[in-house]
Amino acid sequence: MDSRNQPLRQCVGCRKVRPKAELLRFVRNPSAEAVFDREGRHEGRGFYLCPGEQCFAKAYKNKRIRNNYFRKREQINELIYEVREELLKMIKKDLIRCKKMAYLMDGPCKENSIREDDLILYLNDNLPEEKVEMHAAARAGGAKIYRLPKGCECNSPCLIVSKECPIAPRLTMNLQKYDLLSSKGLAR
Ligand SMILES: [Zn+2]
Numbered sequence: 001m002d003s004r005n006q007p008l009r010q011c012v013g014c015r016k017v018r019p020k021a022e023l024l025r026f027v028r029n030p031s032a033e034a035v036f037d038r039e040g041r042h043e044g045r046g047f048y049l050c051p052g053e054q055c056f057a058k059a060y061k062n063k064r065i066r067n068n069y070f071r072k073r074e075q076i077n078e079l080i081y082e083v084r085e086e087l088l089k090m091i092k093k094d095l096i097r098c099k100k101m102a103y104l105m106d107g108p109c110k111e112n113s114i115r116e117d118d119l120i121l122y123l124n125d126n127l128p129e130e131k132v133e134m135h136a137a138a139r140a141g142g143a144k145i146y147r148l149p150k151g152c153e154c155n156s157p158c159l160i161v162s163k164e165c166p167i168a169p170r171l172t173m174n175l176q177k178y179d180l181l182s183s184k185g186l187a188r
Contacts, residue, residue, distance in 0.1 A: 006019040006021065007020045008020065009023055009025075009048040010048065011023060011048055012047045012048065012049060012055075012058075012062055013049050013050060013054065013057070014050060014058060020040070020048070021173055022050075022051075022177075023048040023049060023050060023051070024036065024048065024049050024050075024051055025040045025042075025046050025047070025048055026046050026047055026048075026049065026069065027042040027044055028044065028046070028068065032069070033069060034070060034075070035079075035082070036079065036082055036083045038086045038087075038090065047059070047069070050180075051083075051181045052180055052181065053080060056076050056079065057076065060073060060076050083177075084181055084182065087174050087177055087178040088149055088151055088152075090170075090174050091149060091152065091171065091174050092151075092152055094170060094171040094174070095152065095159070095171070097167055098171070101166075103161055103162045103164060103165030104159060104160070104161055104165075105161075105162070106156040106158075106159050114141065114143050114160060115141075116163070117142055117143070117163035118138075118143045118144070118161065118162060119144045119145075119146070119163070119165075119168050119175075120138060120144065120145045120158065120159070120161075121146055121147070121158070121160075121161070122135070122146075122147060122148060122159075131158070144172055146175040146176070146179060147179065149178055
């Protein structure tokens with residue numbers, strides 16, 4: 001994607017402006033509570049947040065946001081939980097789609113079969129050393145590497161989504177958001 005033509009939005013937490021696709025959008029439900037707008041297509045007013053816990057916490061400190069979308073502090077953690085669950089659902093669905101379209105390779109992944117912009121997903125942190133080295137080489141070669149979220153059923157320790165897969169960009173973005181929301185958040 002050409003970064004110059006991407007629509008930009010501001011996070012109400014940290015106030016940074018980022019490409020809209022990297023942010024999470026929230027809208028107000030009939031009970032005047034914030035709900036995750038996973039496709040970003042709901043009508044009406046809403047707000048954007050970075051996929052990081054600190055930005056959720058900062059949003060609650062924003063008086064306008066708090067008065068319009070939240071009634072109690074606990075809603076922040078509930079919302080983070082909801083977003084993670086929704087992202088996980090989308091990731092699972094997309095992996096099934098990739099497999100159906102034959103863009104998913106789940107055999108033993110060999111270094112020479114990984115190309116720039118391929119998406120590599122691996123199951124756990126305890127990879128054998130040769131795998132770690134192989135993934136480092138793949139990353140240096142431009143492959144995108146993510147941990148497969150817990151709850152994604154998979155019999156293979158490593159999945160490769162081919163860069164030709166039309167839904168790979170969406171899958172990558174959702175994995176990135178899930179990853180950031182499960183760790184310490186954006187560091188830039
Ligand atoms: Zn932010």
